[in-house]
Amino acid sequence: MDFASLASQLNAGRILPEGILIITLLGVLIVDLILGRTSSRWIGYLAIAGLLASIVTLYYQWNSTNPISFGGAFNSDDLSIVFRSIVALSSAVTILMSIRYIEQSGTALAEFIVILLTATLGGMFLSGASELVMIFISLETLSISSYLLTGYTKRDPRSNEAALKYLLIGASSTAIFLYGVSLLYGLSGGQTELSAIANGIATAGVGQSLGLVIALVFVIAGIGFKISAAPFHQWAPDVYEGAPTPVIAFLSVGSKAAGFALAIRLLTTAFPLLAYEWRFVFTALAILSMILGNVVALTQTSMKRMLAYSSIGQAGFVMIGLIAGSEAGYSSMIFYLLVYLFMNLCGFTCIILFSLRTGTDQIAEYAGLYQKDPLLTLGLSISLLSLGGIPPLAGFFGKIYLFWAGWQAGLYRLVLLGLITSVISIYYYIRVVKMMVVKEPQEMSEAVSRYPEINWNLPGFRPMQVGLIVTLIATSIAGILSNPIFTVINNSIAHTAILQPPTVVSTQVSLVDKPSE
DSSP states (O other), X not given: OOHHHHHHHHOGGGGHHHHHHHHHHXXXXXXXXXXXXXXXXXXXXXXXXXXXXXXXXXXXXXXXXOXXXXXXXXXXXXXXXXXXXXXXXXXXXXXXXXXXXHHHHTSOHHHHHHHHHHHHHHHHHHHHBOBHHHHHHHHHHHHHHHHHHHTOSTTOHHHHHHHHHHHHHHHHHHHHHHHHHHHHHHHTTSOOBHHHHHHHHHHHTOTTOHHHHHHHHHHHHHHHHHTTOTTSOTHHHHHHHHSOHHHHHHIIIIIHHHHHHHHHHHHHHHOGGGXXXXXXXXXXXXXXXXXXXXXXXXXXXXXXXXXXXXXXXXXXXXXHHHHHOSHHHHHHHHHHHHHHHHHHHHHHHHHHHHHHHHSOOBGGGGTTHHHHOHHHHHHHHHHHHHHXXXXXXXXXXXXXXXXXXHHHTTOHHHHHHHHXXXXXXXXXXXXXXXXXXXXXXXXXOHHHHTOOOOOTTSTTHHHHHHHHHHHHHHHHHTTTTHHHHHHHHHHHHHTOTTOOOOOOOTTSOSSSOOOOO
8 A cells, every 4th residue: 555545544634633632732741841830821721722723623624525534433524523622612611610720729730631631632532433442442531531530639538539439430331331342343243443333233134133232232321321311320410529610510511522422423323223222222311311310400409419410311301312313303412512511611610610719519508699799690590591491591492402303203202201301400490590699688698698709810710700701601692593503513414424314113112202204
């Protein structure tokens, strides 16, 4: 093979955004080595600049005629571009909210950013991986970095406990996922590229075999852990409560988006003969996630634990688009994850600001916050109301698109359950807003009564202010701009060849409604 044909097969320019991220990561290490801790804020800005440059590079790869690179191991199609942008953008906002938090915790910011960028790199590669080895390496890069981030504040016992639980449960889910992948490799005749696996399974005539069904179940278990879907959610509440708040902000958006990208590509490409079966399993996961996440959140007293169960419920809503298996379903998934990025990170930014000045995340301590900090109250209120799906905020339109895609696919009972649990979720979101706004001065919590004034000019607070304002504006106007944004996303799905509606065996009876003719 000559050099020209080798270069054509590698097509390495498709991973230029990830290349920029690697250079940024190395640049952060070098700057920190030369300048030391005095460079902490500049390191944060350098990392954000690298992430934004990576996103811009992704834009220039839009509608590429040759998205395949590294012999089919990586696919830089429009679908992966959208998911990689979500992962990179969530990392950039996370860094904005991290600078003051990490400095105040007494740990090194540079190492935190390096690990976060490594997790981002794993998530971006996972979003476009189309080969088993590439998928596993990307998944482990994201997972191991997430474990390290969870236990980063090593002097905090809760952070150590959360990291240990996350590691043990994560290692188990990785082993299960790897076993499913190994079965897939054997049943396909030794293929590792996803489309070749589907062809190998069809050629071998094992499309409905017990071994393939077991492989599917194990693979879904690994994906369910990554997207924190019930009953694979056990890690989420403890990790959300004990991990540094910026870390759980990234895990709730960036890691979840990468998990859904993996689910779409792996299930639609490698399991076309089991489309009915994986839709059935994800229907069960969606039902469990929506009910458990939103009902248990009602009883929580910690803001971070409440958002943990909220995240489980949100994963159930997003799965409706995946189960629909249509262009509208996949487009609504991506749109919801995009707006979820802004409204969730806006909420976490407010939680960080509150905890930095009060040292608590208990919901009761937010009583009367409006009297002392109107901006923080506004940001947290808009975020929570959007998560609850209150019009005209972004979350309302995101749920409308998801439910409409499910209704068009005939998932009537699933959509009705989504509507019911969405109404339930409004109660615990409104409860926090009511506590902040309605309480009289004499009913203020002790934490709010001694709430200190904030000086935005102090080091680290200015980036948080930028992050809060950007996410607040995006959450407020994304609903108004939902139609053009959804059109762009829908076009990206239309240009992705693998995302065709799955063929469903309509003679079988299950929780999944028959698709409407």
